[in-house]
Every structure is written in structure tokens, then in C-alpha cells.
Amino acid sequence: MEGTLISAGKRLRAKWEAGEPVFGLWAGIPTSLTTELAGLAGYDFVSVDLQHGAATEATMVSMFQAAQAGGAVPLARVAWNEPWLIMRALDLGAGGVILPLIDNAAAAARGVDACRYPPNGHRSYGPVRAEAFMGSADPDVLGGDALCLAMIETREGIDNLDEIAATPGLDGLYIGPSDLSLALGLPPRAVAVDPGEDRQALADAIERVREACEANGLIPGMHCAAGQAAAKYANDGFKLLTVGVDTSLYKATIRRELDTARGA
Numbered sequence: 001m002e003g004t005l006i007s008a009g010k011r012l013r014a015k016w017e018a019g020e021p022v023f024g025l026w027a028g029i030p031t032s033l034t035t036e037l038a039g040l041a042g043y044d045f046v047s048v049d050l051q052h053g054a055a056t057e058a059t060m061v062s063m064f065q066a067a068q069a070g071g072a073v074p075l076a077r078v079a080w081n082e083p084w085l086i087m088r089a090l091d092l093g094a095g096g097v098i099l100p101l102i103d104n105a106a107a108a109a110r111g112v113d114a115c116r117y118p119p120n121g122h123r124s125y126g127p128v129r130a131e132a133f134m135g136s137a138d139p140d141v142l143g144g145d146a147l148c149l150a151m152i153e154t155r156e157g158i159d160n161l162d163e164i165a166a167t168p169g170l171d172g173l174y175i176g177p178s179d180l181s182l183a184l185g186l187p188p189r190a191v192a193v194d195p196g197e198d199r200q201a202l203a204d205a206i207e208r209v210r211e212a213c214e215a216n217g218l219i220p221g222m223h224c225a226a227g228q229a230a231a232k233y234a235n236d237g238f239k240l241l242t243v244g245v246d247t248s249l250y251k252a253t254i255r256r257e258l259d260t261a262r263g264a
Contacts, residue, residue, distance in 0.1 A: 012147075016219060023043060024072070024073075025046050027046050027048050028053030029247055030053070030054045030055040030059035035072075037070065040071065042071075043243070045072050046063070048060050048077070049077050050078050050089070051079045064076075064092065073095045080100065081107055083114035083122070087123055091127050095146065096148060101153060102157055103160065112170055117140070125139060150170060151174050152209050158209075162212060171219055172239075172240060173212065175220075214237070220239055222242070225248060
């Protein structure tokens, strides 16, 4: 039924099936207003950052509601790969979860297991908001339609990439470039249109992730700080792209306008 998470999730999947990328906002500001505005601006998804953002469980729910009202799919980057955190986010209205710091196939399987109901997983049945907004109480729909993406952002994650990508039930891999840069001995910063020779190790790792996704039928995801980089990686074959982080975009915009006002 139109306007529900299931239809929104199908809109993402329909774009992927058509070979199109989806673009989203990374939401760390704990308010429904900016989340709703992102949806109204045309973002395909909004990911509430529960690891480094300021959202709490209470604000998370209002942000999910606002994203949906604005026309975007609400996702959640959970604070840790813990089953209860994953189940809680899904029950309260996330259309999918992004799992941080996935080092190996066992960790990826742990996350998938928390997204799916028996016999495909061990998710506990209690879809408080999910039932209403997914348009079904059927566990196969509630669990099967929930997106599950593993973040590749550690040396171990790269070393075990092929095994992680082969995890049954996993929907995609999402690159966290700052932590991945640290893991490769590089300073943490957002990916650029041209990473430069000094960051070739990061560029190589990014391409390895894309190739692993292609080989295993997964959605390749990339965290970008701005539209130009997102366009570049979309052209390279990535299908789920964060266009920016709300806190960074807000800070950069208000600083630029103040500098302009002062004649800087």
C-alpha cells in the first residue's frame, strides 16, 4: 500500500533493478524537521546515525516518521552490531540497518540473523511500528524486506571481504572511508573525486569492495561528503550513496555565508 515502508523499500529495490543509484542524507542532528526536509528535497533515503550522531531512541522514531512523511526511506546506522539494537531499530520503523565495523563473515551473519525471523534468523517478533508501516504482520514480509548492509571500514574487513560478501541474506556492503583510511594508515577524511596517489591504497580497497558486491549480487554503498563525490562513485557503479552528513553540511553552509557577509 502506498506511503508505507514496504512501498518505499520497493522503490529503492526497483531503482536498483533498473540499474539506478539511490542517494541519501546521513542524519546526525536529532530532529524530525531536517529529516523531513531531506525527504521533501528528493533524497531517496535518510540514514539516522545512532553510532556517532546525536539521535536517541526517542528522536530516532520521530526522525523515521518524518523521513517517511517526506517521501524518503528511513534507514539506521546502528551503534554496534548487537542483535537487540538491530531488532529495536527495525521494530520502531527503520526500513533497513547499516552495521558498523564488520570484520568477518561471522559478524555479518550475526547482523543478518537479527534482521530475519525464523527459520531464516532469530529476530524476536514484536514489530511495534513496523507492522503498521510495512503494511503486513507477515514475518516473511517484515524480515525479508528489511535491508541489511555491512560496513567495510577495517583492515580485517578488507582481508575477509570475499567471505563477508558471500554471507547469505546480506543485501549490500557500505564503505566507511574515514575508518577505512585509518585502518590503511591514512588520515581520516571523506573520499574525493580524485583521491590522489597518496591515497591509492584507499582507492584500491574501494574498488575491491565494488567488485565483491558485483560478484555476489550485493548493493555497493559509499559514504560521501558532497554531491560531486557521490556523482563520481555513482558513475563508478555504486548504487547506494550518501550525499552528505547533515551536521557537516549545516556547519559548512553557515560558515560560508558568514564569511561572505564579512567580506572574507
